[in-house]
Amino acid sequence: MSLLKDLGSHGQAVWLDFVDRKFLADGGLQKLVDADGLTGVTSNPSIFEKAMGHGDAYDADLAAFDKANPGASAMARYEHLAIGDIRTAADTLRPVYDRLDAKDGYVSLEVSPYLANDTDGTIAEAAKLWGEVDRPNLMIKIPGTPAGVPAIAATIAAGINVNVTLLFSISAYQAVALAYVEGLEARVARGEAIDRIASVASFFVSRIDAKIDDKIDAGVGGDDAKALKGKVAIANAKLAYDWYRDFAKSARWQALAAKGAQPQRLLWASTGTKNPDYPDTLYLDTLIGAETVNTVPPKTMDAFRDHGTVAxxxxxxxxxxxxxxxxxxxxxxxxxxxxxxxxxxxxxxxxKAFDDLLGAIAAKQPATA
Structure with a gap:
């Protein structure tokens, strides 16, 4: 059995932190589903910028869209290309979604990062993308900023799956966990079903260690702090998970669970190690637990398949x-x-990645008009 697939027996789902048209067309995603038990895909502006801004995999589709929509904005062209990839990935994962009765098999698409501090704009864009992709196994990514928290509650209340992104602190995670609950409670109050609504809370890991380690290397905390290098992000994640397990026992959550509510799983993001001195599977080996997800870049996935430790x-x-x-x-x-x-x-x-992405798509326009 693949070590990645073995994570499933410990209650952890593996998602791929990558999407690319050629990869999808060549059956790369389906191979990971079959061989490694992959159950989800995440995207973000940086991933799309690398996929769309370089090479020619999207050029024919872009030319056809431009011919049918002369004068379309760079944003409209981007959304057309992104929605095509997301639909393809969602359709590949649909058998997983059906087999697991909507508990997994999701593909994530991010609202514009320009809306990170705009609650109403985020709510509107989430609804728009949900309607345009038109797949039940879509998750809309919304940042866990102060403005994002009420947008998460409203989007869940509207029956739209949400992947909360850019979580680093336990307090921010607690706020979005409660927003998920509020959204579900609003549906219950209206007599609406909640059993097929899903959410994950994407808690970023390696970036914390990168920042903390830089401080330690600069002398903050003296010699005593050196023992903490490479440990703070993992400890932070463990305490977030410990809070989640306690909250899952609360009367408030249990009332929703009795109506079929799915838990909002913690998802470990930014799990590729940034320090070459650390094991390349560090943030997989140390963060394995039930009712969680690890979204993994391809290189780290290959490393774990080769020499990861499952426990x-x-x-x-x-x-x-x-x-x-x-x-x-x-x-x-x-x-x-x-x-x-x-x-x-x-x-x-x-x-910035979105700026670069829209710029790259705009630059392609003259050659494909």
């Missing part, structure tokens, strides 16, 4: 995780400040 690690040594976080605070590593900065940088990075 129930996520719920282990919570006391040790608490100690790591308390030491980080004692030594002045400012995890809260780091996570706040990472949200801002994440929104900025995705906006």
């Amino acid at each position: 129930d690690t996520l719920g282990a040594d919570i006391a040790g995780a608490r100690h790591v976080i308390s030491e980080a605070e004692r030594l002045g590593l400012d995890l809260d400040g780091v996570t706040d900065t990472l949200v801002e940088e994440g929104v900025g990075s995705f906006s």
